[in-house]
Amino acid sequence: MDTNQVANSLLMHRGAEADLYLSKVGPWKAVLKKRVEKKYRQKDLDAWIRRERTLKEASMLGEARKAGVRTPSVLKLDPEEFSFTMALIPGxxxxxxxxxxxxxxxxxxxxxxxxxxxxxxxxxxxxxxxxxxxxxxxxxxxxxxxxxxxxxxxxxxxxxxxxxxxxxxxxxxxxxxxxxxxxxxxxxxxxxxxxxxxxxxxxxxxxxxxxxxxxxxxx
Ligand SMILES: Nc1ncnc2c1ncn2[C@@H]1O[C@H](COP(=O)(O)OP(=O)(O)OP(=O)(O)O)[C@@H](O)[C@H]1O
Ligand SMILES: [Mg+2]
The missing domain is CATH 1.10.510.10 (Transferase(Phosphotransferase) domain 1)
Known part of the structure; x- marks a missing residue:
């Protein structure tokens, strides 16, 4: 999902470091988590931190799932947009x-x-x-x-x-x-x-x- 799609999606939650949007992957409802810019950090460093944290979170979710833990599956990973998309868990x-x-x-x-x-x-x-x-x-x-x-x-x-x-x-x-x-x-x-x-x-x-x-x- 590119930045435009984010703009058209429904904001579900504004967290400390990320915004979460209701999204879709094929017919499935999904959640896009996008880490937002922190102005107080130097720009390149900020981008690096957000990319790393995006990659790490998506990878940890995947590892946890492999361990048999119930977590949303990761459907898309877009570190350059500082975002990943996961399955929506209804509840x-x-x-x-x-x-x-x-x-x-x-x-x-x-x-x-x-x-x-x-x-x-x-x-x-x-x-x-x-x-x-x-x-x-x-x-x-x-x-x-x-x-x-x-x-x-x-x-x-x-x-x-x-x-x-x-x-x-x-x-x-x-x-x-x-x-x-x-x-x-x-x-x-x-x-x-x-x-x-x-x-x-x-x-x-x-x-x-x-x-x-x-x-x-x-x-
Ligand atoms: N896979 C999902 N399915 C359904 N809802 C979700 C999913 N992931 C996140 N949410 C909703 O979005 C909220 C924020 O998600 P998450 O805790 O991952 O973000 P966060 O940036 O850490 O937010 P905070 O700083 O408030 O903890 C959750 O409390 C939940 O309501
Ligand atoms: Mg949270």
Whole structure:
């Protein structure tokens, strides 16, 4: 999609670094994510950063999918336009949906999500911004991870723990349901896919992070 097509597309969301447009690839609904210019950066450097981040995000989405994580598939990549196009995931953001879900369905969703995060970590990837604003819940109550803009390769327990911690923190701070059963279900799924030994070392780090008080303490 070239710049003109962007101009004719429907703006869905204006993010911190990118604009997202409703788009189409063949008959399929799609989302185009285009990194916008930052005037405070020197022009060439800015273009380089936006190209690199576009390439990295698209590649991380692809890697996560290969690991069996539910993410939108990348349909087009256009680094020279600082954009990529991905499949549209129909559903609602977890942020807007979790509170009204039935408790059983919510617990099931968290176990499955734990499983997915475990698969992602097993593949050596951390999401980096795992919050309820970066999860879409489909009509079948299945979670899809989006926004791999801060994803990285890491096998470090600390980086993995940050993913779990951010997710829990985003739930505790902005949601209104009993979290105990959901967090248990999350851990169950995570342990099942990452394996007991590695999962335990991540939980230890997550408690350390909470204790250090860098973030809110979460039990
Ligand atoms: N594949 C997709 N299918 C459906 N909606 C999507 C998809 N990708 C992104 N969105 C919508 O666009 C919003 C912003 O996407 P994303 O989080 O990737 O951008 P961002 O630039 O990181 O935004 P922010 O800075 O607000 O986090 C999402 O919250 C979601 O509502
Ligand atoms: Mg986001």
């Amino acid at each position: 609602k953001l977890a942020r807007d949906n979790l509170d009204t879900m039935k408790p059983r369905a919510r617990e099931g969703l968290f176990e499955d999500l734990g499983h997915q995060v475990g698969q992602l970590h097993h593949r050596g990837i951390v999401h980096g911004d795992l919050t309820t604003s970066n999860l879409i819940i489909s009509e079948e109550n299945i979670a899809y991870m989006i926004d791999f803009g801060l994803a990285n390769y890491s096998l470090e327990a600390e980086d993995r723990a940050v993913d779990l911690h951010l997710l829990k923190r985003s739930i505790v701070t902005s949601h209104n349901f009993g979290t105990e059963k959901c967090f248990k279900a999350l851990s169950k799924g995570y342990t099942a896919s990452l394996g007991e030994r590695e999962a335990v070392s991540v939980y230890k780090k997550a408690s350390e992070i909470a204790r250090r008080g860098r973030y809110f303490a979460i039990r």
